[in-house]
Amino acid sequence: MVRVAVVDRELCKPDKCSLECIRFCPINRTGGKAIELGEDGKPVVYEDVCIGCGICVKKCPFNALSIVNLPDELEKMLIHRYGPNAFKLYGLPAPRQGAILGVIGKNGTGKTTALRILAGELKPNLGIFDREPSWDEIIKRFRGTEIQAYLQRLAEGKIRAAHKIQYVDLVPRRVKGTVGKLLERADQRGVSKEIAKFLGLDRLWDRDVRRLSGGELQKFLVAAVLSRDADIYLFDEPSSYLDVRERIKVARAIRRFAPKNAYVVVVEHDIAMLDYLSDYVVVMYGEPGVYGIASKPYGVRVGVNNFLKGYLPAENVRIRSEPIRFHVREAPATVTAGREKYLEWGELLVKRDGFVLRAEPGELQKGEVVGVLGPNGIGKTTFVRVLAGELEPQEGYVYKPREELKVSYKPQYVSPAMFEGKTVEQVLREANPAALAPGSWLYTELVRRLGLHRLLDRRADSLSGGEMQKLAVAAALAREADIYLLDEPSAYLDVEERLTVARAIRRIVETRGVAALVVEHDVAVQDYISDRVMVFTGTPGKEGHAHRPMGLREGMNMFLKELGITFRRDPETGRPRVNKEDSYLDRLQKRLGEYYYIPKRGEEESEES
Incomplete structure (x- = not known):
């Protein structure tokens, strides 16, 4: 076995503890040195001496120590380590020319590190710290694997990379100018204006980048990267800050404007978008912040399903204790009939800063989750704030049958205040x-x-x-309440964390017999948690119309028809999958008016991506 020991230097506070991690180490008591204070006054674990008993981990009051036992064979795949007692990355996702590789996994398992290595921004060190390994050594380590040819080209300087970074909010601090001038400066293929028009950036052509919203910055960066003349295009979480309509638009832009002979890699936490965009997938798994492993490549459907089931057959590894399953078919409408109403509202009219929101009458019932769908700027947050009592409508009412009912509210934007x-x-x-x-x-x-x-x-x-x-x-979610109002709870969360939150919402609603209203752009998450949905339509920034809560199928059909996209069901996991544009199923479902397809039990899937 190989010991991987990680000491989080930020969490470790030796001045606030008695260093029991060192005093109680059984090896240290016999005269050896498995853990001692380093030059910076913080513990250093010697992995070749450590027996992996885990006593130091349990003794640390700040959870700064992690020790994991891994098979010896994994060391042959070690590609990078940031330093002694730091994160280890095993293996790399292998991009293929002319295909889109999707990467899925928890935050902290090395996805961004892998992208930086593929982009040539970070040279892998094979875990060697006393010298810099040569490219010959690196390529030799991966001889006979799919990634070898790519690393050879990278070593020879034959790979030009265009990398869309994860944190788009850093852009205004580093670049200055208008959207148009910056895109023209980045344009090496003569396509910037066409991409800008496709993504709706043409109306922002003369706007300063410092005045762009998060979603606009995201689209600006995607357009800038696609305008570059490169051999590999890397997109780190391109759906952040975007609503469903814009996510699909960005996915279509990547497919349409990336050169046909280029390598394309996309890291994404929205399962539906990853499925729609990718040709094959790699799962990154491991212990966040400790080590990460890149799986073998899988077909899109099989790879995402294996991830949801929590078992990777090619590696014979279980990455989750229980599988995630979605609605196989919509619950009968009679399920909600006669339930106790926890919250009611009449026809609402809300006017704020030139924006007008009209809402149809509706209610939240005991034991149900109502999902809220719609584009950005359409009034979803305004509506939730009205229900939470933060805003008063100009017309209409919000009524709680019992005044003692408690409300737990998670706002859209979270601030240090x-x-x-x-x-x-x-x-x-x-x-x-x-x-x-x-x-x-x-x-x-x-x-x-x-x-x-x-x-x-x-x-x-x-x-x-x-x-x-x-x-x-x-x-x-921890608060004891009767009504939970959650505005974009999955923002910033990775796919595992989104599913954790989704499971918690369902469990709280079902076991406590409470009600929840959830604003969410991730269709897979909405599908997993929602009993009914509310659809918001209108003109973003001007006027919005909130439709009454309706059945999942009816609501999704209305929402997806407006977007012009169709979904089918995976027969194994029940998860929603976006049909490729103008495919046979896409055309068939549009003709039938079934945009949110729920197959019969045992029905075979007709389309594979």
Whole structure:
């Protein structure tokens, strides 16, 4: 066995603990040295001496230590390590010329590191720190594998890369100018204006990039990368900040404008978009922040299904204790009939800053989740704030049959001011003390799976945007409430974390007999959690119309018809899959008016991507 020991230098605080990790190490007591203080005053674990007992891990009060035992064979696949007691990456996703490779997996398992290596921005070190390994050594390590030919071209300088970074909010700090001038400067293929028009950036041509929203910045970066003349195009989470319509548009742009003979790699957490965009997929798995492993390539349907089932047959590895399954067919309408109403609203009219929202009458019933679908800027957040009592409608009413009903609200945008002066532990304890009890399902299924147990001692207002979002979601779901209003709970979350949140929402609603209304752009997540859906239509930024809550099939049909896309069902997992544009199923379902297809039991899938 090989020991992988990681010490998180940010979490480790030797000045605030008694260094029991060193004092209780059984090897140290016999005169050996398995762990000792390094030059920076923080522990260093010697992996060749460590026996992997895990005592130091349990003794650390800040969860800064991780020790994992891995098979010896994996060391032959080691491609990069950031330093002693730092993250290890095993293997690389292998891109293929003329095909789109999709990469799926948890945050912290090496997806961005792999992209940087494929782009030539980071030279792999094979875990060697005392010298820089030569390219001959690197290529020899991967001799006989699919990635060898690509690494050979990379070593010879024959790979030009165009890389769309993960964090689009960094762009305004690094570049200055208008959208048009910056795209023209990036354009090496003479296609920037065509791509801009396709993505709707032509109306922003003269706008300064510092005034772009998150979604506009995302589309701007995708257009800039596609305008480059490159051999490999890498897209790190291209759907962030975008609604469903814009996600599909970006996916179509990548397929349409990427050169046919180029390598294309896409890291994506939206399963439906990844499925629609990719020709084959690689699953990144492992222990976040400790090690990551790139799986063998799978066909799109098989790879995503294996990921959802939590078992990779080619590697004979289980990556999740239980599978994820979606609705196989819509529940009968009679299921919700006669249920107790927890919240009602009449015809609403809300006017704010020149925007007008009209909502049809509706209700939230006990034991159901109502999903909310619609483009950005159409009034979804405004509607949720009205239900939460933060905004008053100009016309209409919101009525709770019982005034003592409690509401838990997670706003769309999470700011440090929400948690000012509190630690993560204090925020969770105030929400629900049971969230910090190691034996409770809230702690196991929510706090641990979202990685918040490692951050308990940190100030909540000093967390990163993604960490703050996870804390806000966990606190909202942990509260004892009758009605949960959640505005974009999966923003910033990876696919595992999205499914964790989705499972928690369903479990809370079903076991506590409460109601939830969830605004969400990820169609797979909506499909997994929703009993009914509300569809918002209109003109973004001007006027919106909120339709009444309706059955999943009826609502999805209305929503997808407006988008012009169709879904089919995977017979194994029940997950929704986007039909390729103008494919046989796409044309058939549009002709039948069935945009949200639910096959009969045992029906074979007619289209494979």
